[in-house]
Amino acid sequence: MSGILVVTEHRHGEVSAITNEVIGAGLSMKKKVGGPLMVLVISDCPNTYANSLSYEGVDEIILARVGSDYFDSKIYGEVVLGEAQAHQPELILLGHTVNGMAFGPALATQLGGGFASDVFEIDCLEGEIVATRAIYEGKAFVEVSFPGACVTVMMLRAATFPAPEEMAQVSLSQSSLDLSEISADTNHIKYIEPPSAGIDIAKSEFIMSIGRGIQDEEHVSRFAVLADRMGATLGCSRPIADAAWLPKAHQVGLTGKVAASCNLYIALGISGAVQHLHGMKHVDTIIAVNTDANAPIFNVATYGVNMDIFELAEALERQFN
Amino acid sequence: MITRELFWNLNASAITLFYVIGISAILVFVAGCLRHISKYRRGRPLLDKPDYWQGLRNLVKDLATHRTLRRRDRWAGIAHGGIFFGFLGGAIGTAIITLEYDILYPAFGLRFWNGDFYLIFSLILDLGGAAILFGVLFMMWRRAALKLMKLDYLRSYCGELDLRPSAKAWKREDWFFMIFLLAVVVSGFTEEAVRLYVDQPEWAHWSPVGWLLAQILDSMELSVETATSIRSVNWWLHGVAGLGFTAAIPWYKAKHIISSTGSLLVRDSRALSRLPMEEGDGQLGVNSIDQFNWKELLHLDACTKCGRCHEVCPARTIGSPLSPRDLILDLREHNDACQTRPDRLVSLTQGVINPETIWACRTCGACKEICPVGIEHPTLIVKMRRHLVEQGETDPMIQSVLETISNTGNSFGESARKRGHWTRELEFPIKDIRKQAADVLWFVGDYASYDPRNQKVSQTVARLLRAAKMDFGLLYEDEKTAGNDVRRIGEEGLFESLVEHNSDAMSGVKFSSILTTDPHSFNTLKNEYPQFQETAPVEHYSAVLRDLLASGRLKVVKRLGRKVTFHDPCHLGRLNGEYDAPRAVLRAIGCEIIEMPRNRDNSFCCGAGGGRIWLPDTPGKEKPSENRINEAATLDIDVFVTCCPKDLTMFEDARKTAGHEDHFEVADLAELVAEAVALDSLDLGAVPEVIERLTDAIATKVADALVDKIAESISARLEGMELATSPQALPPSEEKNPRQSVKADGVSVAWQAVPLQALKIPDYERPEKPGVRILVAIKHVGKLGEEFEISPDNLSVPDEYKDFLLNEFDDNALEQALLMAEAIDGAEVVAVTIGPEEAEVTLRKVMAKGADRGIRIWNENLEGADSMTLARILAGVSEQENPDLILTGVQSGDIANSATGTALAGILGLPHSAVIVGTEWDGSDRMTVTRELEGGLQEVFEMSAKSVLTVQVGANTPRFASMRMIKQAKKKPLIVIEEVEVPKTSTGMQVRRVYVPPQTRAQMIEGSADEVATKIGQIIRANSGA
Helix, strand or coil, X not given: CCCEEEECCEXXXXXXXXXXXXXXXHHHHHHHHCCCEEEEEEECCCHHHHHHHCECCCCEEXXXXXXXXXXXXXXXXXXXXXXXXXXXXXXXXXXXXXXXHHHXXXXXXXXXXXXXXXXXXXXXXXXXXXXXXXXXXXXXXXXXXXXXXXXXXXXXXXXXXXXXXXXXXXXXXXXXXXXXXXXCCEEEEEEECCCCCCCCHHHCCEEEXXXXXXXXXXXXXXXXXXXXXXXXXXXECHHHHHCCXXXXXHEECCCCECCCCCCEXXXXXXXXXXXXXXXXXXXXXXXXXXXXXXXXXXXXXXXXECCCHHHHHHHHHHHCC | CCCCCCCCCCCHXXXXXXXXXXXXXXXXXHHHHHHHXXXXXXXXCCCCCCCHHHHHHHHHHHHHHXXXXXXXXXXXXXXXXXXXXXXXXXXXXXXXXXXXXXXXXXXXXXXXXXXXXXXXXXXXXXXXXXXXXXXXXXXXXXXXXXXXXXXXXXXXXHCCCCCCHHHHHHHHHHXXXXXXXXXXXXXXXXXXXXXHHHHCCCCHXXXXXXXXXXXXXXXXXXXHHHHHXXXXXXXHHHHHHHHHHHHHHHHCHHHHHXXXXXXXXXXXXXXXXXXXXXXXXXXXXXXXXXXXXXXXXXXXXXXXXXXXXXHHCXXXXXXXXXXXXXXXXXXXXXXXXXXXXXXXXXXXXXXXXXXXXXXXXXXXXXXXXXXCCCCCHHHHHHHHHHHHHHCCCCCHHXXXXXXXXXXXXXXXXXXXXXXXXXXXXXXXXXXXXXXXXXXXXXECCHHHHHCHHHHHHHHHHHHHHHHCCCCEEECHHHCCCCCHHHXXXXXXXXXXXXXXXXXXXXXXXCCXXXXXXXXXXXXXXXXHHHHCCCCCCEEEHHHHHHHHHHHCCCCCCCCCCXXXXXXXXXXXXXXXXXXXXXXXXXXXXXXXXXXXXXXXXXXXXXXXXXXXXXCXXXXXXXXXXXXXXXXXXXXXXXXXEECCHHHHHHHHHHHHHCCCCCCCEEEEHHXXXXXXXXXXXXXXXXXXXXXXXXXXXXXXXXXXXXXXXXXXXHHHHHHHCCCCCCCCCCCCCCCCCCCCCCCCCCCXXXXXXXXXXXXXXXXXXXXXXXXXXXXXXXXXXEEECCCCCCCCCCCCCCHHHEEEEECHHHHHHHHHHHHHHHCCCCCEXXXXXXXXXXXXXXXXXXXXXXXXXXXXXXXXXXXXXXXXXXXXXXXXXXXXXXXXXXXXXXXXXXXXXXXXXXXXXXXXXXXXXXXXXXXXXXXXXXXXXXXXXXXXXXXXXXXXXXXXXXXXXXXXXXXXXXXXXXXXXXXXXXXXXXXXXXXXXXXXXXXXXXXXXXXCCCEECCCCHHHHHXXXXXXXXXXXXX
16 A cells, blocks of 8 residues: 555644645655545544545545544544554655644654654655755754655644645545544643733744834834734844833843744844844844845845835835735 | 149049949940950851951051042041041040059059150140041031932832831931040040139140130130039040940941951952852852851941942942942841841841842942942852852843853853854964964953954954064863853852863963953953962953053054043953053053043943843843943043953943944954054064974874874774764664565555564662652753764764753753652652763753753664654663653754654653643642643643653743752762663664755845835745745
8 A cells, every 4th residue: 555644633623724734745745655645634523624625636534533622642643543554654744733743753653664753845756755854953954764664654844835725525534443442641621822912032933123223212113013014023132122112022132032933034123243143043034134234144144135124114014004 | 743633523432433334334345346256256267367467557558548438538538537546546545544544553653644745645635536526527517418329328229218217227326426426525625625724734735625615615704613513524424425435336336446447457359359269168158147257247347338339339320229338238237136036047038138139240349449448248249149059049041141151161152163263354373272382372251252343353452463473372162261250140160160171271281371352351360260270370461462562562653642531341450450551552552541530440330240241231221331331421532442342342232222323432442552553554464483384394294194094093993883873874774674665666565563662771770769750851962053064974963063962942841850849749850861971961960950860871873863763762761760750852952853752652652742831740640731832822631640741942941050069960870871772773764865954145135125025025925824
C-alpha cells in the first residue's frame, strides 16, 4: 500500500487553517508518493467537518467517531495508529502545532518509521522523500530523508504551504476501528481566552515597532492606529518605553520582550541597536524603514526602505484604509 | 595669685553633692559607651584589620583641618569647627582642672592652674565658648531658616507625604542637642560674667567675652547682691548642665562625638574601589543586621544626618527609592531595636530595607565620597545584594544578564569569538598577545568590544596607539568581562570565576602593563584582581594618551580650540582619584574646558554603575544621564567629553532624549585626540615592524613543518572513528531491517509497524525512592553565533562555532519540577541529560538550582542521535528510576524537533501532553494541567499524574543559580553511564545536507511612498496567508 494520510486538527467546531495547508502539501506530494490522499477526522461528530475538507484531489475522508470533540493525545495517537495500520500510508502528515507535538512523536515511536517535525519544504528527490527544516534558530537549514522507512510521520510548519482552493465531492467512510475500546487520557475542563486588551510581544506573529524616529510622544497614537489597521501588534524600542510613551510591555529587545513567535516585523525609525536586534533579528521577514541608509537594522532586515517614516505612514494609511 | 576658686562659696556637703553628681554622670556616660560597644560586638569580626596608625593620622588631619566637613558646605563646616574646637577646648580645659585639683595637688601638692598659664587657659576657653556659641547659633539659624533639602527628613523621593514618627524624633533630637549645647555655653558665660563682675579681678580682660558681658552688667547697674545670688544658682546650673551633657553623650545624637571619630579612624578610602571578599564564615552577604561586621555597625552610629549623601545620590535625585542617609538611619534604628529585643532580628528585606532600595544603587560612590564621617554606604548595599543574589531574589532582568555573562563571558550575550571583531576594520592587525608578547596588554572590556558606537572608539584608540608606535596586543576571545559590575551586583561567585578566567588567560602571556578602555575594568583589574592574584600595573587610556601627547609620540597638528566640558567617570575619578589625566589631554589638544557645576569628586553618575546599565529606569522620570546632560546644557559648549564606554552609551542616548541634539555633541576623549593629531592623514597600515615579520616568518616555518604531522595524526584518528560525527548523520543501515527501502517509484513494500523499545540502561547506584520522584530531562544545547561554517561534508555545524548552555525550555521544565516538588513533602527531582563530558557544566547548574541528583549518559554512538534514539535512552532511564512524573522542555534550542518528550511517552506508554504552562498537583494520582494553544488560547484539563509533560518557555521564571551554588552543587551525586547499547542505525531520519539559508543585506524597496506602501501591503498579505 501507499498513499498519504492527513490528520485533521479542529477547534471550536472548525477545521484549523493548518489542516488545509497540510492537505495542500499532501496534494502536491500525492503524485510523487503515489496512492490515495486520505483525510482523517477524529471527533464526536466528525461528519460536521467533512464539507470543509472536501478538496479536489482528496480521495477519501475517514470519519472516526470518538467520545469527545476535544483533543486528547491518547485518542489521536491510537486512532491514527489504527488507521495507519489499516491503510498503510507511506506518509502521515499533521501540523507542527501544539496538538501535533502532543501526539505526533509518540505515534512515530509506535510506527517505528521516519519522523520529521517543523518541516517547511517537502519533496521527492531521487525517489526519496526529502524534508527541509531549520536548525540553530534558522541559521542553518537541513535536508533529511528516511531511508528504510515504510512510513514517515511528518509535522508541517504552519503558514508555509498553500491551502488548496478547489472543492469537490469526496467520498466519506467510517473508520473501521473499534473505537469504543479507546478511552481518553485527559478530561477537558475549560478554555481560557487570552486577555484581549493586553498585548504579548512574545506571542505576536506580526509586529510593527516604532523607534526614536517617531520623534515625539504625540505621534505614538497615529502609529498605534496604523498598526491596528494592519493587524499588527505595536512594539517599540527601548527609548520609547523608557520615555513612557508606550508601556514597557511593548518593548522589543534585550531588556524587553523577544519577538519569539513573530514571522513579520516592521521596524519604523529604529536604527538597530544590539539591544533591540536581540529581540527581533531572528524573525523570518523584517521590513526596516529608516532615513539612515547605513542603519544597522538594514543588516538584519529582509526588506529595507530608505524613507521618512511619516511619509510612508501616510501612504500606508491610504493602503490600509 | 592669678587663678580662680573652683568651688566658690560651697560648703563641704555641697562639694560632696557635686562629686556625687559628677561621678554619676561619668558612670552614665561609661554605661552608654559600653552599651554601644556591646552592640558593635554583635557584628562579625573584620576580615582585614584596619591600619590603625594610618587611620589615626588621617583622623587627626581630617579633624584638624575639618576638611571633610567644609567640603561643599563651607559655612556648616566652619560652624561645626567652632563647636568642635570650642568643645575640644572645654573638654581639655576640664580635664586639666581635674588633673590638678583631683590628682596632682592631692597626691603631690602640685598646682599649676594659676599665673600666666591660667590667663592663657582662660583666654582659650573663653574664645572656645564663643566659637561654640557662634557655631550653635549658626546651625540653629541654618536649620530653622534655610529649609535645606538635605536636612529635610521627608522622603518625598519615594512618595512620602508626612514625616514618619522616627523622623519627627530625629528632628526633636537635633534641636535638643543644639539647645543643650547652647545651655552649657550660655550658663558658662553667665557664670563667668557674674564672677568677673563681682570679683573684679584685674586680669578680667583675659576672658574677653566674659569681660564684655561683665561690662554690660555694669552698665545695667546690677547690684552685687543680685549678681552674687545669680552666681550661686547659676554655678549649679552650669555644673549640672555640663555634667548632664557629658552623661547624655552616648544616648542621643551627641554620640557622634565618639562614634564618628571611631568611624573616621577605621574608614577605608578604598572601600568601594576594592570591595570586601566573601566572609570567612561561609555566610555570603548580609541577611540580618548582626551579619554586618562591627565596623559597619559603628558606621551606622556615626551618621549625623548631615544629608550630604542624600543630596548627591543619583538614585534619590531621579526619584528612585534610595537615599543613602535614610538607608543608614533605617539600619541604625533597626540595629538599636534588635539590641534590646533580639526577637526583632529579621531578614533585612522583610520590612527594614526594601529590596528596590538595594537595587536602586549605582555604586557611584558619591555618598561615600562626601560623607564627613567615613561611612561606606555602597559596601553595605553590595553585601545585602550578595545575600539577595544568593537567594535568587533579584530582578529577573539581572538574573538573565548574570546567566548571559556566565554562559558567554559578556553581558551582550554575544559569542566570545566576536570579541575581537571590531579590529577587522583596522588597516593593520593587532597582535594576538597569546601568541606574541607585547609591552601592553589591552583589556578592552564588553562595551568597547561589542557596542557598535564604542567599537568605533576602540578602533580610534587602536589607531592612536599604533600611530604612537606602541607595542600592544589583545587577548581576543580569551578576554571575558572583568566583572566589576558583576561584583557590584553582588554575584561574588561569578565575579570570582571571571577573575579566575581572566587571570588564567593573562598568566601565560608576556606583557609589562595592562591598558583598559573601560574605567570599570580599570577599577577591578587595578584594585580587586590583586585580592586574588598578583597583577601587572594597570593604566586607563586617558593617562596613556596624556603621556603620549606629553612625550611627543602623538603630535598635535591642529589645536581644536573647542569649548568642551568633561564628565568624570565615577570609576576613574571618585574611585581611583584620576581627575587630571583626561583634562591634561584636553588642554594638550587645545580644548577650552568649561567645568560643569558638579565636577571632579562631585561628578554626577550617568546612572549605569552597579549593574544598573542592565536595568531600565522608571519610565517617564528624568534619568541620571538626562539630569547630567541637562546640567551640561546650561554651559556654552561644543562637546560633552567622556572617557568611559558606558558613559558614551548613556550620554549619547540622553542627549537625544533630553533634546540637546542641536546644542552639542557627545564624544570620547580619543575621538578628539584623533582629530587633533590628524589621525586620518597618518599611514597606519605601514609595513609591519621587523620583529613582527621575523616572528611571522618563524611561525610559518614551524607551521609548515607541523602540517604534515598533524594531517597524519588526524587521518589516523579519523580511521578509528565511526562515521557518526555529525548531528543526525547516520551511517547506512547495518541492522537487519524488516522494512525495505522506498523504491524510486515511491512504492513501498512490506509495510509494518515496529514499535520502538526502551534501550536498556545498566543498573546504577541511586537512593530509595523518597516518595514522589520527578524526572527532568535537560539538554546542553549549542547556540550558533553569527559567524559559522558548515562542516566540509555538509552534514553538520562543527561545535567550535557554538556556545553551549542549558536549553531554555528545559530551564522552565526544571523550574516547574522544582515548584511541584516543593509543594510535596520529601519529593525528589532527578535531572538526566544525554551529552558528552562538556554537558556536565549544565547538569551541575541544574543541580545547583535544586535538582537532587544528576545522571549523564553518553557514548560516542550517541553523537548526532535523533529524537527517537534519545527518547529510547530516556525511556531506559525511566525504567530504572520509575518516576512519578517526567518533565522536559517543549523543544531544544538547537535542533528544535519538539519530539523527545512526547516520543518518550510513546515508548513508555504513558499519558502525555505538550506545551504545558501550568500544573496543579498534590502528589495524588490525578493532576490539573494547562497547556498553551496557538494564539494565546489556553486549555485546562485533568489527567493522570504519572505522565510525561513538555513544558513551554515562559511557563515560570526559572531560578538563578549563583556561582557559589554551582560550586556547592558539586557535592550532589552525579552518575555517568557510558555502557549503553545504542543501535548504530536509526530509522528516524538521515541528514542529506546542511546548508546556510541564503542571507543578504536587506533588499531595498525603491519607489514613491505609495509604491512602497503597496509592496509592504503585499508582503503583509502574503505573510498572513490572506
